[in-house]
Amino acid sequence: MSDKPKVAFYWCAACGGCEETVVDLEEKILDVAAAVDIVFWPVALDFKRKDVEALPDGAITATFLNGAIRTNEQEEMAHLLRRKSQLLIAFGACSQLGGIPGLANLWDRRALLATAYLEAPSVVNPAGTTPQASHAHSGSESVTLPVLFDTVKTLAQTVAVDYFVPGCPPTPKILLDAVQKLLNGNLPEKGAVLAPDTALCEECPRKDTRPEKLAVKEWKRPHEILIDPDQCLLTQGLLCLGSATRGGCEAQCTKGNMPCSGCFGPTSRVRDFGAKALSALASIIDADDEAEIGKILAQIPDPVGTLYRYSLAASPLRRKKLEGPQNA
Amino acid sequence: MPEEKFEPKIVAFFCNWCTYMAADSAGISRMKYAPNARVVRLMCSGRLDPQFVLEAFAKGADGVLIGGCHPGDCHYQEGNYKTLRRVNLLKRVLREMGIEEDRFRLEWISAAEADRLRTTMNDMVEKVRALGPLRLATAEAVGEEVAVR
Numbered sequence: 001m002s003d004k005p006k007v008a009f010y011w012c013a014a015c016g017g018c019e020e021t022v023v024d025l026e027e028k029i030l031d032v033a034a035a036v037d038i039v040f041w042p043v044a045l046d047f048k049r050k051d052v053e054a055l056p057d058g059a060i061t062a063t064f065l066n067g068a069i070r071t072n073e074q075e076e077m078a079h080l081l082r083r084k085s086q087l088l089i090a091f092g093a094c095s096q097l098g099g100i101p102g103l104a105n106l107w108d109r110r111a112l113l114a115t116a117y118l119e120a121p122s123v124v125n126p127a128g129t130t131p132q133a134s135h136a137h138s139g140s141e142s143v144t145l146p147v148l149f150d151t152v153k154t155l156a157q158t159v160a161v162d163y164f165v166p167g168c169p170p171t172p173k174i175l176l177d178a179v180q181k182l183l184n185g186n187l188p189e190k191g192a193v194l195a196p197d198t199a200l201c202e203e204c205p206r207k208d209t210r211p212e213k214l215a216v217k218e219w220k221r222p223h224e225i226l227i228d229p230d231q232c233l234l235t236q237g238l239l240c241l242g243s244a245t246r247g248g249c250e251a252q253c254t255k256g257n258m259p260c261s262g263c264f265g266p267t268s269r270v271r272d273f274g275a276k277a278l279s280a281l282a283s284i285i286d287a288d289d290e291a292e293i294g295k296i297l298a299q300i301p302d303p304v305g306t307l308y309r310y311s312l313a314a315s316p317l318r319r320k321k322l323e324g325p326q327n328a
Numbered sequence: 329m330p331e332e333k334f335e336p337k338i339v340a341f342f343c344n345w346c347t348y349m350a351a352d353s354a355g356i357s358r359m360k361y362a363p364n365a366r367v368v369r370l371m372c373s374g375r376l377d378p379q380f381v382l383e384a385f386a387k388g389a390d391g392v393l394i395g396g397c398h399p400g401d402c403h404y405q406e407g408n409y410k411t412l413r414r415v416n417l418l419k420r421v422l423r424e425m426g427i428e429e430d431r432f433r434l435e436w437i438s439a440a441e442a443d444r445l446r447t448t449m450n451d452m453v454e455k456v457r458a459l460g461p462l463r464l465a466t467a468e469a470v471g472e473e474v475a476v477r
Contacts, residue, residue, distance in 0.1 A: 317382055
């Protein structure tokens with residue numbers, strides 16, 4: 001093997017969009033492939049877990065791991081790749097903050113399996129079969145399946161993480177910047193998020209139409225109005241989380257006439273994204289009367305799903321309070 | 329081992345101009361009330377970042393009490409209105425996260441209302457005592473939960 005830096009990509013609880021970002025590098029992927037040796041990338045190359053296990057510890061220069069950690073198999077892979085890699089990079093919102101799978105922390109394993117395998121209207125399962133951790137075939141060894149956890153974890157809640165690349169998914173530009181920083185050895189302090197440390201509003205083309213004092217009397221959903229393509233989305237009563245969200249995405253959503261949903265997560269000064277977004281949105285309500293405030297805020301139908309769309313697993317509360325022995 | 333009696337841990341955020349003054353005045357008047365609160369003084373209830381409330385619960389508080397000036401009396405004109413708006417939404421978030429309503433409370437208590445502070449504190453401590461310890465799954469507990477599988 002050559003002495004080029006070795007890079008690995010791996011996929012845990014995620015939708016595959018982060019892998020798509022790598023493909024979206026288009027012809028630039030050839031430059032990346034020329035500069036590094038890709039030693040593990042299950043979605044595209046035929047390497048197996050045993051190939052990673054055969055590498056000496058620390059042999060991989062950098063592993064980009066996308067997806068949250070919600071099964072024991074994913075946890076094992078996170079530990080294995082941590083051991084084999086000099087740098088472990090949490091790639092994308094799920095890995096950094098729990099992402100969309102992190103919203104499963106509003107339920108527990110039993111409820112999730114019951115919905116998926118027993119209760120969903122499209123399910124036909126008269127025997128009530130649900131996934132088991134292991135199953136013994138007659139006359140052969142038992143086979144095992146990964147076990148789903150009650151609580152979805154971020155990568156950093158599982159193993160030590162060196163850098164974070166935000167986004168759902170990260171943009172090709174953000175990925176390329178990260179790879180270039182890596183190749184040049186031009187990396188910031190450990191633990192940093194490899195994206196600008198300013199709010200999205202800074203790069204939003206609607207920025208100048210945002211008034212000094214915002215005041216919202218009514219929240220609207222994007223399908224309910226004709227959205228002005230130039231005006232600050234908050235002034236139009238749309239739930240735009242840009243003011244609480246890290247920039248670096250080139251404002252793709254607001255340029256596409258959609259409010260920011262917060263996938264780049266918080267800036268470095270914020271501990272909890274959802275609480276900060278809550279603070280920003282609630283304080284611009286244009287009402288002082290308690291009943292009227294309640295009426296306006298009731299127009300936000302799903303506060304946790306809206307404010308913590310990508311970051312519930314990373315929040316201080318992490319999950320809905322579990323009933324049962326875990327809390328006893 | 330005999331079970332220790334549960335004493336609720338309350339984290340209280342009081343504004344400097346009204347509720348903290350009320351607490352001071354309750355002390356000077358030698359009023360007796362439940363000693364369960366750890367009071368954090370803020371210049372204004374509007375300084376209360378919702379992150380503080382979540383951190384308090386995550387780090388072991390059984391209840392969080394916020395005290396500010398009555399509407400219209402804010403030293404900074406409108407800080408308490410901002411609190412009122414944020415608390416409304418925060419209450420909905422906490423409810424969805426399984427934290428009972430009586431564990432999180434906002435009260436307007438002026439500097440002259442030491443007695444109201446006393447009754448509020450006693451009432452909250454009793455309600456939280458009835459609910460029992462919050463016992464959120466902490467980071468460590470989530471790890472253990474995973475390890476025992």
